[in-house]
Amino acid sequence: MGSNDQRALLVAYLNDGDVRARDRLVEELMPLVRSLANRYAGRGEPTEDLVQVGAIGLVKAIDRFDLEKGVELSTYAVPTIVGEIRRHFRDRTWAVHVPRRLKELSMRLARSRDDLSAELGRSPTVAELAAAVGVDEEEAIDALEASKAYAPRSLDQPYDEDEPGRVPGLSDEERGYAALERGSVVRQGLDALDERERRIVVLRFLRGMSQSEIAEEVGISQMHVSRLLRKSLEAMRGRLEEPEVPV
Amino acid sequence: MTEVVSITVPAMPAWNGVVELVLAGLGARLDLPYDRIDELQLATTAVLTDAHGPDVRVDASASPDSVDIRVGPLASGARDPGRRRVLDALADAVELEPGDDGTTWAVLTFARGGAR
Numbered sequence: 004m005g006s007n008d009q010r011a012l013l014v015a016y017l018n019d020g021d022v023r024a025r026d027r028l029v030e031e032l033m034p035l036v037r038s039l040a041n042r043y044a045g046r047g048e049p050t051e052d053l054v055q056v057g058a059i060g061l062v063k064a065i066d067r068f069d070l071e072k073g074v075e076l077s078t079y080a081v082p083t084i085v086g087e088i089r090r091h092f093r094d095r096t097w098a099v100h101v102p103r104r105l106k107e108l109s110m111r112l113a114r115s116r117d118d119l120s121a122e123l124g125r126s127p128t129v130a131e132l133a134a135a136v137g138v139d140e141e142e143a144i145d146a147l148e149a150s151k152a153y154a155p156r157s158l159d160q161p162y163d164e165d166e167p168g169r170v171p172g173l174s175d176e177e178r179g180y181a182a183l184e185r186g187s188v189v190r191q192g193l194d195a196l197d198e199r200e201r202r203i204v205v206l207r208f209l210r211g212m213s214q215s216e217i218a219e220e221v222g223i224s225q226m227h228v229s230r231l232l233r234k235s236l237e238a239m240r241g242r243l244e245e246p247e248v249p250v
Numbered sequence: 251m252t253e254v255v256s257i258t259v260p261a262m263p264a265w266n267g268v269v270e271l272v273l274a275g276l277g278a279r280l281d282l283p284y285d286r287i288d289e290l291q292l293a294t295t296a297v298l299t300d301a302h303g304p305d306v307r308v309d310a311s312a313s314p315d316s317v318d319i320r321v322g323p324l325a326s327g328a329r330d331p332g333r334r335r336v337l338d339a340l341a342d343a344v345e346l347e348p349g350d351d352g353t354t355w356a357v358l359t360f361a362r363g364g365a366r
Binding site for chain 2: 116125126127128129130132140141143144147148207208211213214215225229232233236
């Protein structure tokens with residue numbers, strides 16, 4: 004299918020609501036989804052699951068596509084597809100191998116951290132956390148640090164050291180769009196984040212709320228707030244450090 | 251008494267976790283609230299991104315009132331305003347000071363009074 008055909012289908016779907024046109028586009032671009040999913044294969048999640056979540060990313064990209072943008076759908080869709088795949092890892096997996104005992108301990112510590120914060124009216128110290136779950140401080144630190152591995156750092160690392168915006172394995176065309184999006188379409192680091200992450204970053208850094216206050220406000224655990232802050236800063240860093248691309 | 255812990259690691263993201271682990275150990279010994287340790291780690295790793303050279307050193311010193319984290323050498327030049335805003339929210343004070351050979355070092359100060 005040529006790019007003119009794709010454009011005609013996009014017009015049919017986006018302007019006229021022809022859902023069959025979208026189905027056709029999804030079908031056409033599934034090889035791209037498969038190739039992106041394959042790059043994340045062998046990291047503990049079935050490739051077919053990665054293809055499924057990648058397909059969700061593709062559908063989102065089609066829905067959000069702006070006909071005025073003057074880019075190919077395939078290049079536009081890549082960051083969204085990769086984003087969905089990475090989100091899946093973030094939600095489902097520990098990025099590095101963490102022994103079961105540490106996982107269990109870190110979950111107990113996460114609960115204690117929330118309980119003690121409520122009880123004490125402040126964040127507990129490591130000593131208080133360790134005492135609450137009956138381990139020594141070093142063990143508590145091990146588990147607390149291990150829990151950060153739940154946010155998939157290994158997936159945040161495929162960025163090339165010398166070229167922070169670069170996802171290895173992407174074609175020049177795919178990278179070209181990624182740079183275009185970062186440089187000219189998306190200027191703010193916040194745009195790298197999803198709605199909940201953006202809210203947490205705003206509450207923490209613009210409104211100055213503490214992690215425990217945010218946890219209460221958003222209705223998630225402090226550990227989760229901490230993870231999302233880390234992940235958000237990582238994502239924002241990728242955006243903010245990208246050199247300006249002339250529009 | 252001022253306690254100082256120093257660590258030098260290769261200036262690569264893969265080593266940030268080692269720095270974080272050291273900071274967690276220091277924070278635990280100083281009896282900092284875990285929130286505070288977490289933010290100390292976040293701020294420090296945000297600065298590590300600016301490291302200039304093959305290695306980066308982190309000196310953490312504790313006094314009764316504060317914990318100071320000195321990180322460098324950093325690439326000189328304009329700092330990213332977005333990151334500065336993040337650092338200002340996390341640390342009680344952020345200073346840039348000149349090091350040897352025209353390099354820049356960041357000094358982050360965290361009050362020991364508890365999470366902000």
